[in-house]
Amino acid sequence: MSPASKSKAAIAALPDDRPRVSVERDGHVLLIGLDREEKRNAADLRMLRELSLAFGLLDRDPDLWCGLVFAHGEHFTAGLDLGDVARAVTADGLDIVPEGGLHPWQVDGTQLTKPLVMAVQGTCLTLGVELALVSDIVISAKNARFGQMEVRRGILPFGGATTRFPARVGWGNAMRWMLTGETFDAKEALRIGLVQEVVFNDQVYNRAIDIAHRVAAQAPLAVQATLANAKLAGREGEEAAHAALQGELVRLMATDDSKLGMTSFRNRGEAEFTGR
Incomplete structure (x- = not known):
C-alpha cells in the first residue's frame, strides 16, 4: 500500500x-x-x-x-x-x-x-x-x-x-x-x-x-517516442501516427541508446540506457 x-x-x-x-x-x-x-x-x-x-x-x-x-x-x-x-x-x-x-x-x-x-x-x-x-x-x-x-x-x-x-x-x-x-x-x-x-x-x-x-529501465527516448506516437493517433488519427513512424525510427536509430540496445541483443544481456 x-x-x-x-x-x-x-x-x-x-x-x-x-x-x-x-x-x-x-x-x-x-x-x-x-x-x-x-x-x-x-x-x-x-x-x-x-x-x-x-x-x-x-x-x-x-x-x-x-x-x-x-x-x-x-x-x-x-x-x-x-x-x-x-x-x-x-x-x-x-x-x-x-x-x-x-x-x-x-x-x-x-x-x-x-x-x-x-x-x-x-x-x-x-x-x-x-x-x-x-x-x-x-x-x-x-x-x-x-x-x-x-x-x-x-x-x-x-x-x-x-x-x-x-x-x-x-x-x-x-x-x-x-x-x-x-x-x-x-x-x-x-x-x-x-x-x-x-x-x-x-x-x-x-x-x-x-x-x-x-x-x-527501458530506453527513455524510445519509450517517449512510443508514447508520443500513440497519443498522436488519439489526437489526429492513425494516418498521422503512421506517417510519423519512419522518421522516428531513423531518429532513434542514431541514438546512443539504440546502439546499447543492439549490443545487448547480440550479447543476450540487459542494456543500461543513458537517455542519449
Missing part, C-alpha cells in the same frame, strides 16, 4: 500551510504523492497547483523517465474541495498552472511527454478518475471505489473525462457512470479497462512502483 498513514493525533496537529503533494526521486522515477490525508486527499487549490508543478518537473527533467502518482493514507482522493476551489473560478475558468507547471489533466493544449503510472486505493472520485484517464498504467487495490460524480453537484467533469472516458472504456460504459454519478468498484474498473491490474490492498503501491521502474 502507499506509505503508512499518520496517526490521528499527528494529522490533527498538521499545519494548514504544509505541502499538499509530496515529491521524491527514486532513481529515474518521480514519486508524486497526494498528501492531504486528513481531508481524504480532497484537492484544494494549493494541491492542484502543487500537482501541476510536480508534473512540470517530471516533464522537463531529462533525468526523470517515468512518474508514479499515488496517495498517502487510506484513500486516493475524495475529489475536489469545492468550498475552496469554487472561489477561484473566474469568468475564464479555473487557473491551476503556475509558472513551471504542467496541467495535470492536460486540457489546455499541453501534453505530458513521460509515461505515468498510478496506484489507487480506497475512494477515488472525480479528478481522481480523470488522473487515471491521463495515466498510462493504473494499478488498483481491491478496495478502490471510483466515481465521476460531477452531475450530482450541478457541474460537468472538466478534467478531460468527457472525451477520455469514452475513448478508454467505450461510449456506453462511460455514459453509464458519468451520467448517473454512481460509484463502481475495482472489479468493474478492470472490466471496462479503466485500470490494468487489481491487487490486494497492501500490495498496490509496491506493484505500481515495480512497474514504474520497469518502464524506467
